[in-house]
Amino acid sequence: MFELRLVQGSLLKKVLESIKDLVNDANFDCSSTGFSLQAMDSSHVALVALLLRSEGFEHYRCDRNLTMGMNLANMAKMLKCAGNDDIITIKADDGTDTVTFMFESPSQDKISDFEMKLMDIDSEHLGIPEAEYEAIIRMPSAEFARICRDLSSIGDTVVISVTKEGVRFSARGDIGAANIVCRQNATVDKPEDATIIEMQEPVTLTFALRYMNSFTKATPLAEQVTISMSSDLPVVVEYKVAGMGYIRYYLAPKIEE
């Protein structure tokens, strides 16, 4: 059987909110390592990889590796029924085609369980090689979300350019053009407000803002976002999940023909 218990159940609610708009159906892989997911968006342009390590849960039992296919919109509907302070337990018995979500209020005076049907999903698992990135930007996640939102009112794509001056986000459209430059700023009172740019080589890549905006749904999970870029490689936009793992989005760059 498989069982996990997460006292900070709101984390799981936030994780679902950050992937459900990008992916419709996905296989969750349960193993002794943890609870993970890898899924592509329907147009195969973006990929999302989630890992929640087993040590991060208050209780984690996985007798044998298990794949649970779930419709993420339905899963999000069920997790929405959990209170923000609720403890969430996910349970699945071997050989059944359902998963149970149990929600306990902090004072244990309300206990709910929701059973959801699992589905068979034929999904392609991709091998993601470890890459050396030419530029790595760490910045406040809310700032990145704001930039993506602001630029999407100007154009459909963002050009992200890292030089020794800093990182430039540019968009162009029918009404005009916009450039937002963020400089390295490590001298802040709180580390989560810092912008750190590690650059081996200057790099410039173009991405669809629709996807970037979708990735920023993960902003409530982490104060900082890490953006890793190399020429001719997908960008990686990473949000840490409270010391227990991460959610990483990979987006293929747009190329000029």
Place this chain on the structure above:
Amino acid sequence: VNQQQQITSFFSKK
């Protein structure tokens, strides 16, 4: 014309 590359072309299939 811009062309979006597919993620499958970057990563190896398992």
